[in-house]
Amino acid sequence: MENTPAASPCRVGLFVTCLVDLFRPTVGFAAVKLLEDAGCTVVVPQQTCCGQPAYNSGDKARAKQVARQVIAAFADVDYVVAPSGSCGGMLHEHYPELFADEPETALAAQHLAKRSHELISFLVDVRGMKRVDARFEGAVTYHDSCSGLRELGVKQQPRQLLRSVEGLSIRELPGAETCCGFGGTFCVKYPAISDRMVTDKAEDIRRSGAGTLLAGDMGCLLNMAGKLSRLGVPVAVRHVAEVLADMADRPSIGAPDRK
Amino acid sequence: MQSTSHAFKDNAQRALHDPRLQRAMENLRHGFQERRRVAAAALPEFEQLRDIARDIKNHTLANLDWYLERYEEKVLASGGHVHWCRTAAEARETILAICRSAGARTVTKGKSMIAEEIALNDFLEEKGIEPVETDLGEYIIQLRREPPSHIIAPAVHLNQDDVEDTFRRSHTDLPADRSLGEARELCDEARTILRSKFLAADVGITGANFLIAETGSSIIVTNEGNGDLTQTLPKVHVVLASLEKVVPTLEDVSTILRLLARSATGQEFSSYTTVSTGPRRPGDLDGPQEYHVVLLDNGRSAMLGTEFHEMLRCIRCSACMNHCPVYSAVGGHAYGWVYPGPMGAVLTPGLIGIDEAGHLPNASTFCGRCESVCPMKIPLPKMMRHWRERQVERGLGPAAARWGLGAWAFLASRPALYGLAAKLGAGVLGRLGRRKGRFAALPLAGGWTGVRDMPAPEGRTFRDQWAERNRR
Structure with a gap:
């Protein structure tokens, strides 16, 4: 097996994220499998949300209230890993800033930030994973979600692992780095602008010619899947971890469950 | 103007x-x-x-x-x-x-x-x-x-x-x-x-x-x-x-x-x-x-030393708006005053007031592309967030949004209750949406379903399933 973990065994706290917990638990189990394949022991501490909805709405007090719980719950794991660049970015980039004016928590926030990662970049950059043992027939295209891309540098890692999936080919998405228009509460606060952005995105996805769209963030995936199905574009939508963990046998996001 | x-x-x-x-x-x-x-x-x-x-x-x-x-x-x-x-x-x-x-x-x-x-x-x-x-x-x-x-x-x-x-x-x-x-x-x-x-x-x-x-x-x-x-x-x-x-x-x-x-x-x-x-x-x-x-001056010296200080580095190159998906969707006139795009979303409230220009720093997905191309490395999304913080401090913004955030924070601060609510919500929506896999309309979610479908949850939350798996 080529996946000899570069690092020694470690204890990973899975930050499930609210959207995975609520909409797509399969992604959580895919993350657990990939982490275990990379030699990690996975625990799932009590958790709710990272606090980003309040933080990005300008409500620092409530964001802190939620973030304090995360900091406490994940205090004793080696790493915190989230199947999301957005929540991962919140923990890694924004917690230290959120508590910058609160010295008694700032240190703990920084300590958490340093140990926090987005799933796929953690597997490749920290655990040295080079390939996965998975099979997926067909062409996929990949959307680079904004926070993962610009805050955490997630770009080549998912593509590198996807190239090792048997039967899979990658068709690059035109405008892959352009926002899909989700933006958390933005998509319901400014639905007309969000609609224009996701309509353009759906057109690019259709033009890619791929049968499946992958990305690393549930928010973007729900937005794009919802628009593709509204427009009747027959493209299946999945979180990249489902394919990498060889767990793409469930109905895709927004598809009927025929079982 | x-x-x-x-x-x-x-x-x-x-x-x-x-x-x-x-x-x-x-x-x-x-x-x-x-x-x-x-x-x-x-x-x-x-x-x-x-x-x-x-x-x-x-x-x-x-x-x-x-x-x-x-x-x-x-x-x-x-x-x-x-x-x-x-x-x-x-x-x-x-x-x-x-x-x-x-x-x-x-x-x-x-x-x-x-x-x-x-x-x-x-x-x-x-x-x-x-x-x-x-x-x-x-x-x-x-x-x-x-x-x-x-x-x-x-x-x-x-x-x-x-x-x-x-x-x-x-x-x-x-x-x-x-x-x-x-x-x-x-x-x-x-x-x-x-x-x-x-x-x-x-x-x-x-x-x-x-x-x-x-x-x-x-x-x-x-x-x-x-x-x-x-x-x-x-x-x-x-x-x-x-x-x-x-x-x-x-x-x-x-x-x-x-x-x-x-x-x-x-x-x-x-x-x-x-x-x-x-x-x-x-x-x-x-x-x-x-x-x-x-x-x-016209308000600039009042930005010195505040959380908007870094905006004064701007050299007016326009890279931020040229790369902004919101600007390119609606054009510059929609912003309603002299400076459009991300730099306008930060500068305009500083010059004409957040009461008048409150939408501007909110109409952003925080995709971060503006900051990534800014030659002066101005953290534009961060400063838009600071304007949102000022709005919250002053109690501006729609009451429904404030109420919604309050309800969310109440639940998100109580993991057991939150888990139960999520379990119930995912269960109900999962059962209702199972056949089609998505909802074309949902109560209280018109902002979402007005323009796109809402994919249905798979049914049981991850945490619920994880707890069961670990009990075995």
């Missing part, structure tokens, strides 16, 4: 349904972005220059009073005048007094966003002085009596046939059957008309990309050369600039100029970089007899 920023949503809605605007914005999406990418990639030290430029401006802002005073000394020493203006009204009155003392009837203008900020054209017209914009884009929108929709390409919201139409309606003394179908013909017509204005003008007003403390010079960059004619032909030259435009030395300007055009249009350098220092000296072949600098 009168702000319509409070009506951003309506403005945006109109813009999204304006096919001519959407056609024009298509050019922006495919022009500026690609050219900037190629230009930045071709300069190995581009990223390093961004750090150096940021540091130059940080140093200047930290010592702004000192550099402004050095600048003033040098301007005075070269025979020029400096007028310190706190507000837009003071700047307008100052310029009017200069024009009156020169007996001016016609004033030519180089492109200046500060002139837009103080609504100079309308004011001068009211006072019986004809202002003539000499930048081609500004000239076009002046004929149409529209504000600019972009800080370096003011007419970017127009198509070529819109310009032809405007010229035919405005230049009525020219033969109606003349050919105007080519861009070249449009440029030639504007050039011919502007040539006579350049010669007739009594005062020339330009903006400034930089003010140089070391020499007392001001610098403008243009691609049309109109700035040179505006400032050398009339007997009076007025430089209208905001106070954060100052940099210490000519060397510093040279460094920042390497970033400016590349970030803006993807050019290595603008066609014209024009330095002006004081009035005509004895022996000079041309140049103005009087040289005035109108230095405007």
Whole structure:
């Protein structure tokens, strides 16, 4: 097996994220499998949300209230890993800033930030994973979600692992780095602008010619899947971890469950 | 100008349904972005220059009073005048007094966003002085009596046939059957008309990309050369600039100029970089007899030392708006005041107030592309978030959103209760949505389902399933 973990065994706290917990638990189990394949022991501490909805709405007090719980719950794991660049970015980039004016928590926030990662970049950059043992027939295209891309540098890692999936080919998405228009509460606060952005995105996805769209963030995936199905574009939508963990046998996001 | 920023949503809605605007914005999406990418990639030290430029401006802002005073000394020493203006009204009155003392009837203008900020054209017209914009884009929108929709390409919201139409309606003394179908013909017509204005003008007003403390010079960059004619032909030259435009030395300007055009249009350098220092000296072949600098504050000094301090590094290149998916969807006029796009979303509330401009910092997905291309590394999303924080502190924003956030925070702070609520919600929605896999409509989710389906949850939450798995 080529996946000899570069690092020694470690204890990973899975930050499930609210959207995975609520909409797509399969992604959580895919993350657990990939982490275990990379030699990690996975625990799932009590958790709710990272606090980003309040933080990005300008409500620092409530964001802190939620973030304090995360900091406490994940205090004793080696790493915190989230199947999301957005929540991962919140923990890694924004917690230290959120508590910058609160010295008694700032240190703990920084300590958490340093140990926090987005799933796929953690597997490749920290655990040295080079390939996965998975099979997926067909062409996929990949959307680079904004926070993962610009805050955490997630770009080549998912593509590198996807190239090792048997039967899979990658068709690059035109405008892959352009926002899909989700933006958390933005998509319901400014639905007309969000609609224009996701309509353009759906057109690019259709033009890619791929049968499946992958990305690393549930928010973007729900937005794009919802628009593709509204427009009747027959493209299946999945979180990249489902394919990498060889767990793409469930109905895709927004598809009927025929079982 | 009168702000319509409070009506951003309506403005945006109109813009999204304006096919001519959407056609024009298509050019922006495919022009500026690609050219900037190629230009930045071709300069190995581009990223390093961004750090150096940021540091130059940080140093200047930290010592702004000192550099402004050095600048003033040098301007005075070269025979020029400096007028310190706190507000837009003071700047307008100052310029009017200069024009009156020169007996001016016609004033030519180089492109200046500060002139837009103080609504100079309308004011001068009211006072019986004809202002003539000499930048081609500004000239076009002046004929149409529209504000600019972009800080370096003011007419970017127009198509070529819109310009032809405007010229035919405005230049009525020219033969109606003349050919105007080519861009070249449009440029030639504007050039011919502007040539006579350049010669007739009594005062020339330009903006400034930089003010140089070391020499007392001001610098403008243009691609049309109109700035040179505006400032050398009339007997009076007025430089209208905001106070954060100052940099210490000519060397510093040279460094920042390497970033400016590349970030803006993807050019290595603008066609014209024009330095002006004081009035005509004895022996000079041309140049103005009087040289005035109108230095405007208009709220900027109040941003110093606040969480919006870094915004004052901005060099007005427009890279942020050129790469902004919101700007490219709705265009510049939707933002409702002088400065659109991400830089406008941060600067505008600082200049006209968060009550009026509250939508602007909210209408962002925080995709971060603006910050990633900003030559001065201004953390634009972070500062938009700071404006949102100010709104929350002041209890602004819709009550429904505040209530929703309160309910969310109540649950999110109680993991057991949250888990139960999620389990119930996912279970119900999962069962209801199982057959189709999605919802075309959902109560309380009209903002979402109005434009896209809501994919159905798989059914049981992850945490519920994980707990069961670990009990076994």
